[in-house]
Amino acid sequence: MKNLEIDIETYSSVNLSKAGVYRYVESPDFEILLFGYSIDGGEVKVIDLACGERIPQEVYDALEDDSVTKWTFNAQFERICLSKFLGYEHGTYLDPDSWKCSMVWSAYMGLPLSLEGVGVVLGLEKQKLTEGKELIKYFCTPCNPTKSNGGRTRNLPQHDMEKWERFKAYNIRDVEAEMQIQSRLQKFPVPDFVWDEYHLDQEINDRGILVDMDFVEKCIAIDKVSRGSLMTKMQVLTSLTNPNSVVQMKGWLSDNGIETDTLGKKAVAALIDEVPDDMSEVLSLRQKLAKSSVRKYQAMKNSVCADGRVRGMFQFYGANRTGRFAGRLVQLQNLPQNHMEDLDEARGLVRCGDYDSLDLLYDDIPDTLSQLIRTAFIPTENRTFIVADFSAIEARVIAWFAGETWRADVFAKGGDIYCASASQMFGVPVEKHGVNGHLRQKGKIAELALGYGGSVGALKAMGALEMGLSEEELPELVSAWRSSNPNIVRFWWDVDSAVKKAIKGKTSTATHGVHFSCRSGMLFITLPSGRVLSYVKPRMGENKFGGESVTYEGVGGTKKWERLESYGPKFVENIVQATSRDILMYAMKTLRCCSIVAHVHDEIIIEADPRMSLDAVCEQMARVPKWAEGLLLRTDGYTCEFYKKD
Template sequence: MRTLYIDIETYSDKDIKCGVHKYVGSNNFEILLFAYAFDNEEPTVIDLTKYKTLPWVVVDALESPDVLKTAFNANFELTCLAKAFPNIKLDDSQWECDSILSLYHSYPPGLGVVAQCLGLEEDKQKDIRGKTLIKYFCVPCKPTKKNGGRTRNLPEHDPEGWEVFKEYNAQDVVAERAIREALLWLKPTEAEHELWLVDRAINSRGIAIDKALVKNAIKLNEEYSEELTERAQKLTALDNPNSIAQLKEWFKMNGHPVSSLTKDVVDEMLQDENIHPVLKEVLNIRQKLGKTSVKKYEAMKSSICKDGKVRDLFQFYGASRTGRWAGRNIQLQNLTKNYLDDLDTARDTVKSGDLAWTEMLYGNVTDLLSQLVRTSFIPSLGNKFIVADFSAIEARVIAWLANEKWRMDAFANGEDIYCASASQMFGVPVVKHGINGELRQRGKVAELALGYGGGVQAMKAMGGDKLDMTDEELQEIVNKWRAASPKIPALWRAIEFAAMRTIKYGGTHYVIREHNIFFDKHDNDLILHLPNGRCLVYLNAGIGENRFGNESIEYDGLVQTTHKMGRLETYGGKLTENLVQAVARDCLGAAMVRLEKAGYKIVGHVHDEVICDVPDNGQYTLSEAVRIMSENTDWNQGLLLNADGFESYYYMKD
């Protein structure tokens, strides 16, 4: 089969950060350059500002099932081509994405970055020059006297730069091809490609927005913020009470110096009974004004397409160590939970746009708006949402992988895992809201904190600091939990042992032969093979020394604090976390494919939950969606899956 490599350069007056569908929805969108190459041929660049059409040989290839089409961000190319050339019959299944191929290998996103990591592109100045030309030709420019007041730069405004831009376009095809050739030794499985196609459909389908709710939420937030700011100005006599520097100085002058005004510091100060009421009121105002979740309404407003939907909210393979999705734009992955009893009334109140009425009913308007963010997502006209969520998926997966029988029995019997864990740890029956029910919270904290090698500090991070226990008592819970589930610590040790042996000696080393989980090595890359055939890659893995002076596993990855590639350290517990979350992700992916095939059209997914937009005619039911999600596949037989959910006419946290 021939391969057609493609790279395009485009113009739009809409920000690409709001999604490619919003970007191409502009009346001013156009494809400027179309660079392509068949197999190992030299690239050709079509200047679409001149010719307005593609050569027949390219059109024929784009429509042919016998030609594989690739691009570094195929989602972008496919969406742009469909918009610019609606008469060309494009079939997503004939495309592969080399950005996904790179992410599969644990490289960071970005053509230039991956090329540099692979040693294919060394000239950073050249890369900077390319970005300068993109900024010049591909986005609107600021009108000035010098440029004659124009808002866009055309080829005739810099003919020499335009010719250089075409060279860069051609070079991107060369770089993409080189990356693909370097990484094809390990490519996503056919099941992963099918899941990518589902992801394409979800991002293209979009999810409807309650525009009236969004509009009035923004209005109320602006009015309430103005009211709070005026109140803060009267209390502090500061010109700008939102200024952290001015506020810190004001607190110092009032006998209460603070080093910072982060959320945690403000929360702690509000608990101090000795703080003067005026200072406490200012802190309360600061807390309300600092509520960032209401900014999601602005993101929704910016991202709404002409049909009232937002799109491109999910990045396939966004997390390199697990393959989980990452949120984009509105970020559904970190929405505030709602705890209001009557969401219908709250939504109607906000949609009225009456600040005085809203404040009288609910008091803290920013908190109300924060809780209603989820409810801004609504089904299509005549449809309903079916929202289904895996139940305790990570706890189920780790029990299955470690073959911890009492845990699997607890799930089979429908028991509360927190009660079951506490019962196993303390040797007494534990019933939620019943006998020894006070021990359930200890079981819950232990379950959330200790599955991946965590200890006392992990327990504190998961709420153990609220159990009114000393470090010694928390350590005792750690010991009891590990003693109650000995096969889980054994899994930590087994995966670390297998990884280290593979790094040191090469070859194949099994972690769990029954589930076909094993490590092998390619050059210096450590490869973890998952039950469904997918792989996790640890780049340039080696053996280092940890802070305790012991051997540790190191690899190249994206450092969260710098957002640059660097050396990372891992260990048995962390590798187990990667494995468990990757398997849980694959369970969700398989369920998403099944749901789509059954007609349950997915418009969103958050962690282990799916949001389906289906006709409200009785044909689609929650019970059937749960049944589909809970099915096993050939690779996870014996894993006791279960799901739960609800039906609604807006999204919420049930």
């Protein structure tokens, strides 16, 4: 036996989408119902475990045999569930090294992240049965007790044998669909080094990160008291039954002479400065009430395992246009930043459950709880966190690709890229908190908004007007930035030209160390790392301005599979972000033995022995891969007793 294709169906009273698979399998009522499999591409068989059948010994043994490759779609789910089934001790799981995931393969090819979605796009003969969701709901999750079902809270096979037989057929069909995906994609194998990255990702997910659950429980309790207090104040001021209701609040504002289309964060913030003090107070209270910090704490509570660690927070290739990670469960990728100087003291008050002192010392309890979210993550006893991240990684990578030498000089000298950019744009020296310091903000907003072809609209979206810039000066800002970065602008259009040439001629082209090829109905962009970005069914189209544009199929802003439009600067954004991801991955491999417990964007969090050297970690992380010769990297880091932004 070389390959074992697997698909399982399971039951647990724990909500999988909220808790994640690691917590899901800890439920006392967790069990595997069906085990569908195929050996080396042979006939698909299903083992009815729920009705007493047993897995054949050779298949059972293969699960722990590292010489047999286990294939499944979303392999993490099967691997963790089967670890529980095999009796692995809590917190230990089947070694991921002999597991491969056809969902990762699909993502590598720019395809959807669902089995059903991939089946539709590839036009598979045996697509995932559409009735599957209804069968899963019936057999795999608790049901509501009713008179008609005899008050039971779970549906067993004997409660509907006809449905059960359909469920077994569904299980077989899933295995067949997974095998067909691999057959269709075999011309485009995932490189071994990417599988190694996936296995490292699984190691980090298996390890998890410790959560201070006593602190989390106190945060949830304090938030409940705070929300009750805010709601009462608003009810007194407005006489509304539910001042948190958008309809009621809009009506109240209208009755008081204020009309607004939205109660979004920005709109309310603008109104606060315009309306009379009594109305301003109500809107300020609403802003506080709208803080959703408690959701993160609740997500921790939902997903924490019995040993206090949250696992499974990172999805490998979750952003399949670039291969970057996506956040799951607690969503570390979008945590609020902390700017409080007395973070430790505020955390201590919360941990003691001292609501009165918090209310006295901090004007905004929801904001305080929001800033404390990161601090819920802690190292185990006698350990510390080392947090290290790349400095301005995307700015460095795009300068390296484009050959924008003045930027490289800034990085080589350890300069401030925002000051340097402003200086380049306006032709005067700019120093932070010094000469022409007011121009730094313009340099910063330009850097953040304009690197990938953005114009006036991008500046506005980045908050240029809120930062005090006038509408009139925005076009000049765009022109100044582009004039200061001619090589980056040239990089955009060289990539644009290379992509169009590859698609039109079904040929291969290259520019700036990046290779482009169009074959088998796919556009491939090969990065310096050797990793490939894939775009499905590319073709030439026409943009809204009547010009020539490139389109391809992918998951768009609507979360649906659709035809998307792109052009040079957008492809450059993909290339730069994907390369930045490859550099992070290289650093994670370098630090593989250092107990990485989490990573956020360009940052790595290590649960370290206090004797581990911070400088050594930063030095290792800043090592430049051979394929990125000439790229200047810098890593900054700090140690902490709970996770925070330094």
